[in-house]
Amino acid sequence: MLNKLKEISEQARQAINSVQTIQQIRDLQTRFLGRKSFLANASQSIASLAPEQRPLAGKTLNSVKKEIFSLLEEKQKSLQKQEQGIDISLPGFPVEIAGSHPLTNVINEICRVFEDLGFEVQQGSEIETEKYNFQALNIPLDHPSRDAFDTFYLQLPADRTQGRYLLRSHTSPSQIRIMEKRKPPLAVVVPGKVYRPDNVDASHSFMFHQIEGFAVDREINFSHLKGVLVEFGRRVFSADTRLRFRPHFFPFTEPSAEVDISCLLCSGKGCPVCKHSGWLEILGCGMIHPNVLRAVKINPAKFQGFAFGMGVERIAMLKYGISDIRLFFSNHKKFLRQFYEV
Amino acid sequence: MKFSFEFLKEFVDINISARELADKLTLAGLEVVNIEETSQAVSLETEVTTNRYDWLSLAGLAYETAALLDKKVRLKPARIRLPKSVYSGVSVTDRKDCPLYLGALIEGVKIQDSPGWLKKCLLGCGINPVSNAVDITNYCMLKWGQPLHAFDYNKISFGKIFVRRAEHGEKIITLDGRERKLAKEVLVIADSQKPIALAGIMGGKETEISSDTRNIFLEAAIFNPLVVRRGARIAGLSTDSSYRFERYVYPLYTFEAFRQACEMFGILCHGKVASWVKSGIISVPKSKTISFSPRQVVRHLGLNVPAGRIKKILRSLGGKVKSSAGRIVFTPPAFRRDLQAKEDVFEEIARIYGYGKIPVNLPLLSRKSSSPEFRFDNLLRRKLNACGFQEIITYSLVQQTEAKDFSLKEPVFLANALRREEGVLRTSLCLGMVKALNYNLSHKQEGLKFFELGRIFFSQNNRHREVQSLCLGTTSSQALDILRMKAAIHTLLEKTGIEPEFKKIEKPGFVSCAGIICQGQSLGFLAALNSLLKDKYGFSQEVFLCEMEVEKICTLAGPAKYRPVSLLPQVFRDISFALSRQQEFSAIEEMINKTAAGLCRNWQAIDFYSGKKLPAGFLGMTLRLSYQHPSRTLTSEEVDSVHEKVRRALMALPGVILR
Numbered sequence A: 001m002l003n004k005l006k007e008i009s010e011q012a013r014q015a016i017n018s019v020q021t022i023q024q025i026r027d028l029q030t031r032f033l034g035r036k037s038f039l040a041n042a043s044q045s046i047a048s049l050a051p052e053q054r055p056l057a058g059k060t061l062n063s064v065k066k067e068i069f070s071l072l073e074e075k076q077k078s079l080q081k082q083e084q085g086i087d088i089s090l091p092g093f094p095v096e097i098a099g100s101h102p103l104t105n106v107i108n109e110i111c112r113v114f115e116d117l118g119f120e121v122q123q124g125s126e127i128e129t130e131k132y133n134f135q136a137l138n139i140p141l142d143h144p145s146r147d148a149f150d151t152f153y154l155q156l157p158a159d160r161t162q163g164r165y166l167l168r169s170h171t172s173p174s175q176i177r178i179m180e181k182r183k184p185p186l187a188v189v190v191p192g193k194v195y196r197p198d199n200v201d202a203s204h205s206f207m208f209h210q211i212e213g214f215a216v217d218r219e220i221n222f223s224h225l226k227g228v229l230v231e232f233g234r235r236v237f238s239a240d241t242r243l244r245f246r247p248h249f250f251p252f253t254e255p256s257a258e259v260d261i262s263c264l265l266c267s268g269k270g271c272p273v274c275k276h277s278g279w280l281e282i283l284g285c286g287m288i289h290p291n292v293l294r295a296v297k298i299n300p301a302k303f304q305g306f307a308f309g310m311g312v313e314r315i316a317m318l319k320y321g322i323s324d325i326r327l328f329f330s331n332h333k334k335f336l337r338q339f340y341e342v
Numbered sequence B: 001m002k003f004s005f006e007f008l009k010e011f012v013d014i015n016i017s018a019r020e021l022a023d024k025l026t027l028a029g030l031e032v033v034n035i036e037e038t039s040q041a042v043s044l045e046t047e048v049t050t051n052r053y054d055w056l057s058l059a060g061l062a063y064e065t066a067a068l069l070d071k072k073v074r075l076k077p078a079r080i081r082l083p084k085s086v087y088s089g090v091s092v093t094d095r096k097d098c099p100l101y102l103g104a105l106i107e108g109v110k111i112q113d114s115p116g117w118l119k120k121c122l123l124g125c126g127i128n129p130v131s132n133a134v135d136i137t138n139y140c141m142l143k144w145g146q147p148l149h150a151f152d153y154n155k156i157s158f159g160k161i162f163v164r165r166a167e168h169g170e171k172i173i174t175l176d177g178r179e180r181k182l183a184k185e186v187l188v189i190a191d192s193q194k195p196i197a198l199a200g201i202m203g204g205k206e207t208e209i210s211s212d213t214r215n216i217f218l219e220a221a222i223f224n225p226l227v228v229r230r231g232a233r234i235a236g237l238s239t240d241s242s243y244r245f246e247r248y249v250y251p252l253y254t255f256e257a258f259r260q261a262c263e264m265f266g267i268l269c270h271g272k273v274a275s276w277v278k279s280g281i282i283s284v285p286k287s288k289t290i291s292f293s294p295r296q297v298v299r300h301l302g303l304n305v306p307a308g309r310i311k312k313i314l315r316s317l318g319g320k321v322k323s324s325a326g327r328i329v330f331t332p333p334a335f336r337r338d339l340q341a342k343e344d345v346f347e348e349i350a351r352i353y354g355y356g357k358i359p360v361n362l363p364l365l366s367r368k369s370s371s372p373e374f375r376f377d378n379l380l381r382r383k384l385n386a387c388g389f390q391e392i393i394t395y396s397l398v399q400q401t402e403a404k405d406f407s408l409k410e411p412v413f414l415a416n417a418l419r420r421e422e423g424v425l426r427t428s429l430c431l432g433m434v435k436a437l438n439y440n441l442s443h444k445q446e447g448l449k450f451f452e453l454g455r456i457f458f459s460q461n462n463r464h465r466e467v468q469s470l471c472l473g474t475t476s477s478q479a480l481d482i483l484r485m486k487a488a489i490h491t492l493l494e495k496t497g498i499e500p501e502f503k504k505i506e507k508p509g510f511v512s513c514a515g516i517i518c519q520g521q522s523l524g525f526l527a528a529l530n531s532l533l534k535d536k537y538g539f540s541q542e543v544f545l546c547e548m549e550v551e552k553i554c555t556l557a558g559p560a561k562y563r564p565v566s567l568l569p570q571v572f573r574d575i576s577f578a579l580s581r582q583q584e585f586s587a588i589e590e591m592i593n594k595t596a597a598g599l600c601r602n603w604q605a606i607d608f609y610s611g612k613k614l615p616a617g618f619l620g621m622t623l624r625l626s627y628q629h630p631s632r633t634l635t636s637e638e639v640d641s642v643h644e645k646v647r648r649a650l651m652a653l654p655g656v657i658l659r
Ligand SMILES: [Zn+2]
Pocket: A263, A264, A265, A266, A267, A268, A269, A270, A271, A272, A273, A274, A275, A276, A278, A279
């Protein structure tokens, strides 16, 4: 018995010495210490020995088991030590993640802020008529106030009641369409493409994006307009963004305002981007003109509301410090891939 | 408009700096966009909104400044007494075109440089001094907002002045030296022979004041704003004069400006008014009284301005204020034509009180859900991103000759296109996609997988249509890679709940075309650009395009459907063969379905190859078939037996060579 144990101990020592892999260690473990191994079953053989031989045999069996176990463990440790990983300072293999266009990201970010404030998002047509682009918005057919809305007209036969067809020059026609169809209370934002016959350069484009917003109810007032826009400024730009409301003129709102945000670069101290004023013009807004409400058969004595409109490209350019509007439409992959949803 | 700070100080006491005044004006709605300080003068440049014609004169600016600073305005009218004798040579054809015409014959003038103070004043307002006569007209225009014109009287044929529409084909050389052909829409000042000025826009070269001028005919008139506007548009001109006429001039100031100019011609040019004429009447439309309660102000602005403060603000604007039965009755000054309704008055109150003092409140809005179209677009975007497609946005205006390469739909043309390159609305998103791919390839960008979501437009049965479209585009050096695109579209649609079929179709401009079909409806197509278009648009690579109608996808879309996952073992068997171009792969699919009797539900092409070992017109491929029994484990004998049946059936198909 003792000889047999010695023999096994010797075998194990040799076998473990020549081990190369973790798998071989597992195999040896099974072979020498596993359920079917000699050592596992040796206690029964010891029981059949003469009583005086038993203690020594038992002791030897235990020490052999222990020895093999620790040899295997040692070998496993030394194998692990030898294991070579990859030099992780080597450059990684590139992974590309596709994303939305930066303008889509900005539109969605802004719409989400307004959705949180209780607005719904709707969409409108890009082909519109004079009635919806101008008249219903209190913009007279031939007046200097229309100069700001130079427009692409379409070679389509004019509509008898709505006038000529055109590409909307702002998203405000959607305001009219929605108010015409539905009753207050209303709180809606409308993102979309608009068109103006401007020659393309770093800051002009004949196609760009706007977001229109409006709310109509019995007691909506100018302070609510301020509240909604202050929240917008804080969430879309930064928590410490300040807003400045300047009186302005738009035919479709009264009172009207232009809104500036504190300069994102110098936070109001003055720098070349804000032309040393500390402010950046960001949107136009006001209380919806009673003539506009009348045009959609909403009684201005009972209901009132506010409206605002902003240029998406301008906001994206300010947010990211992009200096050329054409970059949005040239679609260079290296440009597009820099942006992601927030 | 640019004006000098010193000039303004003549009419109102200003006890703050130009910069402080600029801030006050800006916050009151007259945006000062630039302050120019030289050793000579401080100039403020403003952006005047179209409703405030009165801010185009120093008189109007003085009233605004006085209201903001709580001061009084000093506007001294001229003292001159005009002679009794009437100038008889003026005739106005249509009163609607010219409601008022004031003219004066000033004799014996001496044309020379203006005195220093006048030059400095004009320069401070951004106007270059010319001569004393011209400078006087500009000075009076700046002060009163009324454009004036001085003619060399001796060059007016028979001293006759006609205010009439131009006749077709008439010509004039304007002060800028350009010859202009006139049309019926243009109002002109003419002598007995020809036009001598574009009324309210620009004078003529022939009657221009020169150093030899001895007698002057001075004009101060009111022209119809619309007529001036159209005339200026036709002429492609916008002058200080037309700009003001388009926005309205105040008739009382027309007369003041006229009298002041007459007086100044006496003082600065030694001229004498020999006779003058007033054709038409000086009529000022009566101001409307506007009545409102202070409660209405609170309701509109959310700002509580005490009634006393409201009255004080309105008085400072120069109007009359009364109270009756808790209401405020306001009569705006006659020159404030923009104040028509109570909302206009609320703006005045808020403006002078300060927009900054209006509180900031959040309204309680009962939110309704956003439009399904908007949400579906974003859903598609997320899925497309997950399939590796990057969103692009291209212009909706394209060139007609290029648009028809990608779609046979009838385009909608622009009536006033800027350039031929942007003459029609896009009838397909493919053109923009092709250009974006090309642009990126030319900048050595690789792995291009783009998509665009946007409107396309076309005419159909005499009506225009506007449709939301989805376009996918990729490029590759391998023609077979269109199958990757096909798989991507399949996955995309599958993940909206649509099981698409791809059916071979023909499409001009494309090869490898498939119609994408679901429930008998065509959603769109998948195809590769043919070699002609590849060459035209400068590609050496293959270009794969797919365009689908978003509304159709949206209508067919549905939620995910669950099928239990079988954990029974799958056995894979590969089979390699060559397939003739005459034989469609769909025949093989049909055969497997029939032969494998429900044991083979999935197969995948794991390899394609071509080469000299294959007969011409054949494509080599390896198909990996997956065998699985619906309810038990298949034995390998069963798999071998069914796979052998598939092999034999495949061999029996025409156009298939088994390897
Ligand atoms: Zn700044």
